[in-house]
Amino acid sequence: MVGRRKALLFSLCFFFLSLPSFSSLPSFQTLFPNSHSLPCASPVSFQPDSDSESLLESEFESGSDSESSSSITLNLDHIDALSSNKTPDELFSSRLQRDSRRVKSIATLAAQIPGRNVTHAPRPGGFSSSVVSGLSQGSGEYFTRLGVGTPARYVYMVLDTGSDIVWLQCAPCRRCYSQSDPIFDPRKSKTYATIPCSSPHCRRLDSAGCNTRRKTCLYQVSYGDGSFTVGDFSTETLTFRRNRVKGVALGCGHDNEGLFVGAAGLLGLGKGKLSFPGQTGHRFNQKFSYCLVDRSASSKPSSVVFGNAAVSRIARFTPLLSNPKLDTFYYVGLLGISVGGTRVPGVTASLFKLDQIGNGGVIIDSGTSVTRLIRPAYIAMRDAFRVGAKTLKRAPDFSLFDTCFDLSNMNEVKVPTVVLHFRGADVSLPATNYLIPVDTNGKFCFAFAGTMGGLSIIGNIQQQGFRVVYDLASSRVGFAPGGCA
Secondary structure, eight states, rough: HHHHHHHHHHHHHHHHHSSSSGGGOOOOEEGGGGGGOOOOOOOOOTTTTTOOOOOOOOHHHSSSEGGGEEEEEEEEOOOOOOOGGOOOOHHHHHHHHHHHHHHHHHHHHHHHOOTOOOOOOEBBBBBTTTOOOOOOOOOOOOEEEEEEETTEEEEEEETTTOOOOOOEEEEEEOOOBBBOOOOOOOGGGGGEEEOBBBBHHHHHHHSEEEETTEEEEEEEEEEEOOOOEEEEEEEEEEEEEEEEEEEEEEEEEEEESSOOBBBEEEEESSSSTTTTTHTTTTTTTTTEEEEEEOOOTTOOOOEEEEGGGSTTTEEEEEEEEEOOOOOHHHEEEEEEEEEHHHHHHHHOOGGGOOOOOBBBOEEEEEOOEEEEEEHHHHHHHHHHHHTTTTTTTTOBTTTTTTOOOETTOOOOEEEEEEEETTTTEEEEGGGGGTEEEEEESSSEEEEEEEEESOOOOEOOOHHTTTTEEGGGGGTTEEEETTTTT
């Protein structure tokens, strides 16, 4: 009898210890509407005395090589900071328009048949206008300032985890869009070099061409909104706060057209071999991270870190998944979602599965603002949130948002909690990461949306305040709350 009692007690203890962690999740948290509003386009945060527009040769020679630096940290600003002539409402509307174009492009790319996105041998002459690169999802939302060439010329560059190719506008320009800094002239750099057509770098391009006269590699990146950049594929030195990274393969664009905004080009942080992390992984131990602050509530800059210092000790990690037909995106396993402390029925791992031929799945993307979920999952999650928020005054739909509330003249409100359950990592979102202001009159909306395609995207609004760690050496992504401090 005693033995049976001990066995029963042991079984009960084991049962309670083995219950999933979300069983004790809180049901509500407090949102303070008056402290969150649409942000204005505040001036960029870069200091001219630390990152001068043009380093003198003597200053460059005193810089340090990244090989000897354990880590590099850079400030990030939102792309809206380059549009200071717009009102907060106009900036938010533009953000949603960019977001819709980007999501449509990503979905189109992800839905391509297997084998479409493969490397090609360089073609002689120019490019066919019908060629669409495997990097057709558009530019990102955050940018930083870095030096290009020798001596370094400092320019604004968009950072984007959904793109691979590093590129910038170059003189002479056949056609160039307007940017904030002078256009980079490779003829004035001592470290600029073109890449031969026979180079492995050239053969890794999705859309490669060859200048038959000079026998140098040409690149083309076409975006889903019709924008594109075309030019010489080259190597150059990049300088991050006087830390040099030599021999980075990048596109020197002489024909750049479309809906680009202010920045000189793009620093691709995707998972492919030609991205900045893909090229420089051995120098930074294949690690980088960023933390994006809530622009409506903080004056602190966001930041990106390369190297061992990028990995937070409190981050909870989920494994990276591989897509057999597309290596640019960061795929993760989403197992389910909790709203108000309860797992949402029907929202299971099977809805978010990445199949064997690369369809479906969930990606983490810094350039998409609003998280898109496969529609059955979104509807179930939205309905659960509506039930939990039934005491709040509803407001009309706004743009892509179908669950909005009138929180005008309210100092604080209780809202249901939202937790994303990744494989190995439960990410509990702050209220400000899913109930956001959409105008200046107190309207807040549930910042998720459904998608008719099979691909789900975790956007940057939901990532705010977390240090998102890309530990490529261990093939994992981590989330550390409060990581912007």
